[in-house]
Amino acid sequence: MRIVVSGDGKGKSLVRAFMWDSGSTVGEFDGHSKRVLSCDFKPTRPFRIVTCGEDFLANYYEGPPFKFKHSIRDHTNFVNCIRYSPDGTKFITVSSDKKGLIYDGKTGDKIGELSSEGSHTGSIYAVSWSPDSKQVLTVSADKTAKVWDISEDGSGTLNRTLVCTGIGGVDDMLVGCLWQNDNLVTISLGGTFNVFSASNPDKEPVSFAGHLKTASALALFPQSNPRTMLSTSYDGVILKWIQGVGYGGRLIRKNNTQIKCFVATEEELITSGYDNKVFRIPVNGDQCGDAESADVGGQPNALNIALQQPEFALVTTDSAIVLLNKSNVTSTTKVSYTITSSAVSPDGTEAIVGAQDGKLRIYSISGDTVTEEAVLEKHRGPITTIHYSPDVSMFCSADSNREAVAWDRATREVKLKNMLFHTARVNCLAWSPDSRFVATGSLDTCAIIYDVDKPAASRTTIKGAHLGGVHGISFADNDTLVTAGEDACIRVWKLAQQ
Structure with missing residues (x-):
């Protein structure tokens, strides 16, 4: 031949x-x-x-x-x-x-x-x-x-x-x-x-279709049936994926700017790029409506929606915690440390802020007032991502020094330790709907799934999940994991029950 x-x-x-x-x-x-x-x-x-x-x-x-x-x-x-x-x-x-x-x-x-x-x-x-x-x-x-x-x-x-x-x-x-x-x-x-x-x-x-640039984030619609998910890439493209079907279309935005941070509900998207602005974009099918924007005074490094009151959002920049009601800035709290990540509870009454110094600071939120309540020290590197579990009894944090930690929310003690099996920065993490599993994605190309009721050593590792690193991760259901990565691919993994 x-x-x-x-x-x-x-x-x-x-x-x-x-x-x-x-x-x-x-x-x-x-x-x-x-x-x-x-x-x-x-x-x-x-x-x-x-x-x-x-x-x-x-x-x-x-x-x-x-x-x-x-x-x-x-x-x-x-x-x-x-x-x-x-x-x-x-x-x-x-x-x-x-x-x-x-x-x-x-x-x-x-x-x-x-x-x-x-x-x-x-x-x-x-x-x-x-x-x-x-x-x-x-x-x-x-x-x-x-x-x-x-x-x-x-x-x-x-x-x-x-x-x-x-x-x-x-x-x-x-x-x-x-x-x-x-x-x-x-x-x-x-x-x-x-x-x-x-x-x-x-x-x-x-x-x-698929992404042509690095897939940077995933967002799951929790009430959708069949499960529907959005993915975004650095060039501003947002694609819809339907479980069991695959590609579900592309969301057409009127302002197709680059996206750095991204969260979504069934009715709207909240995005930020590199211009210090946060956009709320109504969604109707595959079409996006006119975006409303708010200037938060710095480049956002994390966007969070309180799921029980989605009009409320918490945004963090390097030096401030910003509260939004719809597209209106209601509070800006300056801090003396460098913020790298954050999360907000579903009811919007508590926030966890991760910092460059590796500390987690827990804040209570009452109206427009943000009050520091506790500081947790366990990490040895800058915090990269934080997420509450769906039942809100736990939260998990990860850092650039390859470690993740699962915490008990009530006692603020470590729930699962020694989650040290990545070899590079942990970029993202996600909880399963039943709050039993937590999955992490890393620059080392791997995704690791931990059972919080078992020692970290009993983990399940997906080696080489994405060439160049895993940037987005989410559970479609308790047995199905979805990942997004540097290779511009979205992959669906079926987890074997142990």
Whole structure:
């Protein structure tokens, strides 16, 4: 079996063909002067290789061993994709000059082109043949996909245009496609896949997507059935996930700014970025309403909602504890230490603030008054995250020195100690709905689940949960853990009962 690859060369050949088992080359590929964007192998004998690139050329090679035969200079802009038909009788090139040209598969001579009637109005980025070699699918910067009928003489006429629903803007440009059996698959610049049925193209396509940047946080809707969760990434994208289904759509915000901190309820989102502002955004399905903002006087490092009265929020910056009622700042309490994390009880009467010095300070909240009540010392590094258990009988804290500690809320004593099995900073933690398990996610790529009624050594470890580190973690139910990470993935784990 032979493999052909192409690229920018990095000082070597722009195109290489080699045997899959030995790696030995099977030809020389001259003729290109700039990056080669696409290549393809003729699937039938006599074998041929075709390439195309940024030098406006498509090149034709005979072999093996493969040698340059001739160049095709019919395009006037980047030639973005080149593909042989499955029966090997033809190949097609598509270009940023908005044209698709069809050639004889055996000789490389031009025999036809896609009709100008109904043609794309933007650069054509990709093309794919139908299994019977009688049609092609093209996608373009004009945000449409088109199906063309290809006649025996090589002419192409428009069969239909497929429109993919999107979010607006350049992210909706279609940059890739595949005709696989009865599936017509397109992918947009924003990373959304749309799958149409070739036999029933009028049917609404199935859409799914994922994050393109690091997934930074997860938020579970506790009352949802089936369980629904939101994830966000540093580029400001918010995606919805439904347990048992997967991708549930993208939330469209009117102000798509970067997100640093993020919490959510069924009816609204609360977010903050890097501009000292906290936004409350009403949610209706996949659409977000007009955001209300509040300036908290510093960059937030934690956002917390009192679940029993969601209009109340506690926000912490490096030097202040800020109370919000809806979008109004009702209280700002300056502190003499550096705040790194915080949590608020569901009824909004108590807050726990973690600091750079590794101490946990417990505050009572009465109206707009915040009063320090106790200081807990156990951690040996800056506090990174704090969470109350769902039954509010415990809370758990974690630090950058790889340790987590579960505390009894009533006695303020350590409930579970020696949670020291990560090898790097603990980024996030979550409680199971029954308050029995606490899960931690770390920079060391692992997630660890502890049973608070058993010694920490009886932990369950998920090694390599996310390449680059785990940044978000949540329980969908007592047996299902969801994690988000540096690799831009959301993963669902089924926990075995012990």
